[in-house]
Amino acid sequence: MSDIFKLVMKRLGLGLVTLLVVSILIFFAVELLPGDIAQAVLGQGATEETVATLRERMGLNDPAIVRYLDWLGGAVRGDFGVSLISGGSVGDAITQRFLNTLFLATYAAVIAVPFAIVLGVLVALMRDTLFDRAANILTLTSISSPEFFLGYVLILYLSVKTGWFPAISSLSAGMSFGELLERTFLPALTLVLVVTAHMMRMTRAAIINLLASPYIEMARLKGMPPWKVIVKHALPNAWAPIINVVALNLAYLITGVVLVEVVFVYPGIGQLLVDAVAKRDFPIVQACCLIFAATFILLNLAADVGSILTNPRLRHPK
């Protein structure tokens, strides 16, 4: 076990370095955008005088490197600064939005992961049947369509034509959990459709790969029913690649949902990031991007640890 602990620590250390590099890239990318925050805030109504006053007030007259180091100094102490526009703390601005995004991602993952894996096992079992073909075609079609298009199709059929679900996911305080699930069902379903194919196909491929192994043949020869062969013998050896794909898709559910949030007007972190970039509100952009980067780093780490733990050969190296 100590090997795993060492690996986790090493990876976390590397992760921190990655985050530092990301923060530098983001800061200078925002700097490179045309116009600055003072112009963005004042918009068409900007005059030279008001822009200058606002720049002074926001401390934009310091050189970029000084502003970056100021921010970094705060960030290492856990203070991500204040929004340049509203003056509110970045933590406050982001917390609720990030929780909303996590909720939607969890909702979608709770449906998608079991669904995709069970479906993957089933189609592996019924390889080359009509069911296999149909499942493949449907999931590949849904992954190949852009999310916003899937969202519109779902809205058209499940909301406008039938009225079963609300078309927009506006949340309000005091909603019951049931209402919340109903309000967010369509965006969650859109995400499920987007991520299912990848996980399902990987499960299918990993299992079919194993089905040619001699030990599976042995299991079959001794008269085991096919579902048992797959669940008891094939699946345990197939976990490593499946876990990797699941982790990648979970990360996508958190970081890649901007379009879904826009289509369903869901108040998540993606929408916040887009707004902040439009206004050049650097502290918010930085914090959102770091959350996204950290999500990828942690989920990749979890995937690696997961595949080690499911593989006895890696768990007990010689």
Place this chain on the structure above:
Amino acid sequence: MSKKNQAQLDRLADAARQGRISRRDFMHYSVAAGLTATTATGLWTTKAAAQPKSGGNFRWGLHDGNTSDTHDPGTYVTRQNIFLAHTHRSYLTMIMGDGSLGPDLADSWEANDDATEWTFDLNQEAAFHSGKPVTADDVIASLNHHRGDDTTSAAKALLTDVSDIAKDGDHTIVVTLSRGNADLPWLMTDYHFAICPANDDGTIDWQSGDGSGPYKIDSGEWGVQFTLSRHDGWHREGAYFDTVEILTLNDPNARQTALVTGDVHAVSLIELKTMGLLQRDPNLDIHNVPSAAAITMPMFCDQAPFDNVDVRNAMKLAMNRDEIIEKITFGAATKANDFHHSPAQPYYPEGIPQRDYDPDQARSLLQKAGAEGLTVNLSAADSVYAGAVDMAVLYAEQARAAGININVVREPNDGYYSDVWLTKPFCLVSWGARPTPDVMYTLAYKDDAAWNESHWQNERFNELLLQAKSELDESLRAEMYAEMATLARDDGGTIIPFFNNFVYANRANVGTPEELAASWENDGARAASRWWFTD
């Protein structure tokens, strides 16, 4: 009256109550159904135009909101800012449904003879949501928020002529101007001049979101949603809904489906492309309101080739406005005539000949100017107006018939107003509605204005502008604006293809007044306090 006619009248009255037909239509059909005009008028007042009813939760979807918006009136810029401000804050004056100027916080106002001193008497009943009465100090602090050297307000330019604001008792303020301005009470409707509670040091407390408007904010998050409830004891008529929810719905499709499925009761903008389809839905009412918002195409008058007035007029003549209105705005626009004064503004000059498409005359003007085969670049971006780039391309095609080559340059949406506008010699610009011609001309056509987008210098025009500004005689003013319009049309450097209409919609169970204010979408942004539920 026959039974059939009676049934028809009942239906008409019903439709009128729900606001689906106007008074004019009601009269027309009633008379057709066999009533005399007098009876029909009586019926309209007693039956159809029933009193608005109170109650209900009004869900209102807006098309333009950002997470980084704030309550600071000086940096109001999005519809979310502006519509919320008209719901939870007050202004000194307001634009009424018929386009006239009405009272809000100020009960009455009057000027001295040369309009250099204005006195506003404040309503004694008005109070902030916190319970504090609205006094002269609050108004003075709120206006001063946009004045002075260290202000960051986008409305600073509107108040540069104000030299002093003083109080005369708790409920009277006196505004002194260095130059007379007959439009000052109109200016006070500008969305930046929301009245906030004053702090002791003369600044304002905008951060708390307190105001004295018809609704108070219960909770809210910028870019997402605000929940408001009625402010009991609001100082004006209206505010029929018990509660109001303002949702930011930036995505056109989300806005449309929310309206169609009844998730919201009104939206501030619908896509012109789907306007025709939505009109067929009996559950929806579509409003198509001519406004003072405009698309302009300024040409730098101090730069070749636009420094020649014949070239400028050739450019104006090379545009087929009817085709542009039909194809780009789907008919939801009012044809303009190259002067920035809309029929939706006061003092509109009637009788100035409309400039139409005339490629032959354009060609001969170019010959006269010695500029045949003229080639110019036209900058545009779709963030200016939905279809702005298409419009530029269409104009380029039309101008080809006059021998003008226009290269359409697609500019990035982002930063258009800092990098293209006022920088490129010929571009497309979108202007919001301004209350009076004076405000518009002063902002963008005056010789020394920071936003004189066409660099146009015309002595007579500027002389008239200053005269008209302080002229309190309305008919004299109207004459001056007519002359200025002609000057702008025939000498100015700005092509104005059209004034874009406000196109918005609500569910059929929402009652709306017969006349809708044209200062903003949704009845001058005041739907929350002017509309009601009919069921």
